[in-house]
Amino acid sequence: MTDQPPAGEYAIVEVLGHRTIVGRVEEVERFGTKLMSIEPLFQGQLLAAVLIGGSSIYQFTPCSADVAALRQPKENWQLPASIRAALPPEMLPAPEHEDVEEADFEPSFLSDE
Known part of the structure; x- marks a missing residue:
């Protein structure tokens, strides 16, 4: 996040007691019913709203933007799967490659023996 987090109400939300989402929240109406819109915080950025x-909210803990920034997930595996699946590619970790030297790869059919 920049020095000043975007304005709004922030909270730590537990959904059905199984998933915790930290971010900016607001009440919205969609499909003829009231819903909570939460923009999850990750890597200092607000992600697309969920x-x-x-009735799915198990616990709702209002907090300041600064507290939300401190409590946000630090690694992508800490995000709920549905949020992690929608991460932009630039927020995903780089693939890990083992450092293997070419000399380590010597199939027997290539040797003179």
């Missing part, structure tokens, strides 16, 4: 039905 809509959650009120």
Whole structure:
């Protein structure tokens, strides 16, 4: 995030007691019902909003933007799977490659023996 987090209400939200999402929240109406819109915080950025039905909220803890920034997930595996699946490619970790030297790869059919 920049020095000043975007204005808005922030919270730590537990959904059905199984997933924790930290971010900027607001109440919205969609599909004829009230929902919570939460923009999850990750790597100092607000991600695309996730809509959650009120009956799915297990615990709602309002907090300041600064507290939300401190409590945001640090690694992508800490995000709920549905949010992680929608991450932009630049926010995904680089693939890990083992440092293997070419000399380590010597199939027997290539040797003179």
